[in-house]
Amino acid sequence: LTLAAPAAFMRRAIRLALGARHRTSPNPTVGCVVVRDGEVVGEGVTQRVGGPHAEVEALRAAGERARGGDVFVTLEPCCHHGRTPPCTDAIVAAGVRRVFAGVIDPNPVVAGKGVRLLESAGIETHVGLLDAENRRLIAPFRRYVTNARPWITLKAGLTLDGCIATASGHSKWITGEAARRDAHRLRARADAVMVGVGTALADDPQLTVRMVKGEDPLRVLLDSALRVPTAAALMGRGTLVFHAPEVSDERRRAVAATGAETQAVPRAAGGGLDLQAVLGALAGRGLVSVLVEGGGRLHGSLISAGLADEACFYLAPKLVGRGLPVLDLPSVATVGEGWSLDEVETRRLGQDVRVRGVIRYPVAPRSSED
Numbered sequence: 001l002t003l004a005a006p007a008a009f010m011r012r013a014i015r016l017a018l019g020a021r022h023r024t025s026p027n028p029t030v031g032c033v034v035v036r037d038g039e040v041v042g043e044g045v046t047q048r049v050g051g052p053h054a055e056v057e058a059l060r061a062a063g064e065r066a067r068g069g070d071v072f073v074t075l076e077p078c079c080h081h082g083r084t085p086p087c088t089d090a091i092v093a094a095g096v097r098r099v100f101a102g103v104i105d106p107n108p109v110v111a112g113k114g115v116r117l118l119e120s121a122g123i124e125t126h127v128g129l130l131d132a133e134n135r136r137l138i139a140p141f142r143r144y145v146t147n148a149r150p151w152i153t154l155k156a157g158l159t160l161d162g163c164i165a166t167a168s169g170h171s172k173w174i175t176g177e178a179a180r181r182d183a184h185r186l187r188a189r190a191d192a193v194m195v196g197v198g199t200a201l202a203d204d205p206q207l208t209v210r211m212v213k214g215e216d217p218l219r220v221l222l223d224s225a226l227r228v229p230t231a232a233a234l235m236g237r238g239t240l241v242f243h244a245p246e247v248s249d250e251r252r253r254a255v256a257a258t259g260a261e262t263q264a265v266p267r268a269a270g271g272g273l274d275l276q277a278v279l280g281a282l283a284g285r286g287l288v289s290v291l292v293e294g295g296g297r298l299h300g301s302l303i304s305a306g307l308a309d310e311a312c313f314y315l316a317p318k319l320v321g322r323g324l325p326v327l328d329l330p331s332v333a334t335v336g337e338g339w340s341l342d343e344v345e346t347r348r349l350g351q352d353v354r355v356r357g358v359i360r361y362p363v364a365p366r367s368s369e370d
């Protein structure tokens, strides 16, 4: 390890953060490594809300060995008294020589102040090591603090001809076991999973984490008229059902009697519930990331509202003919007017292929006079 470049230590900090996803919301997921004489002397990740931040954990582990050493941290250290004391104080007190921070904190109460504070305390500070990786890591938190809504990932298992179900609505199972296990892993990392009532009625999903170890996320259902049967598998504690304001008290009480929570939100002008209101309510509960598991109508309306951030599609080598499309959306006129994915990652899972990327929205075509 003695000759390892700074990038290797930052990569280690990123790996620590990736292992802690979800457990820290609404705090950002941060990893930190303290290095002295080319050797890792302390590591830390942000703990649950109210617990110590990554830097404090890592410095505590390093103890006296942090003096004169380097700190590699995926996000700019915080400089404000939130639920815990400022990390910059801990770094200064530890006598660290240099700090390598991945990205500037998008949270307006920090936003560069942490770095300036460290510099004015005489600590050499560098920002931007492994910039792309660190930006990707902080993207959900950036969305949460800048747009007051969670990061939205659309997830679906589809046939090679782009369907999530046959025309009759049959969808079990399009993908194989490895892909389904991977999808459970995504669930375990999300703060919430969300479906439309069409999916709840057709598939009766449980939306719990089963094929891997992990905690169940909050289950969220969009159901304007509360059509969901009270015996549905996703009903019960740990479920939040959004509905339109005018549902009968009797119906709402029946859903609430299962242990599920209900919340009224306005209807959208074009039908269904107002998605901004839904996502704002989820952010209000401190939820930073939501995995949307269908169906096509919900995916379609999130895309057309410009609210879907990322797609994670599992493509199975199956063909079903004219079935239900993964996005129930009117077609665009030309391919250029459609959407594309950036930062694309592909992974083979058994016979299936996972394609994941950040959704890039088309820019309105400029008129010739421009």
Ligand SMILES: NC(=O)c1ccc[n+]([C@@H]2O[C@H](COP(=O)([O-])OP(=O)(O)OC[C@H]3O[C@@H](n4cnc5c(N)ncnc54)[C@H](OP(=O)(O)O)[C@@H]3O)[C@@H](O)[C@H]2O)c1
Residues within 6 Å of the ligand: 155, 156, 157, 158, 163, 164, 165, 168, 169, 170, 171, 174, 195, 196, 197, 198, 199, 200, 202, 203, 222, 223, 224, 225, 227, 268, 271, 272, 273, 274, 275, 293, 294, 295, 296, 297, 298, 299, 301, 302, 324, 328
């Ligand atoms: N292969 C896969 O990965 C996968 C995953 C999921 C589902 N599926 C399949 O997809 C089918 C169900 O999809 P679907 O498109 O019919 O239903 P859906 O998207 O699950 O649910 C749509 C319904 O949700 C409610 N909703 C409330 N607000 C909404 C909003 N803003 N935008 C969109 N919907 C909103 C609406 O009903 P109200 O107006 O009554 O509220 C709407 O009809 C099933 O056949 C299922 O098997 C496949």
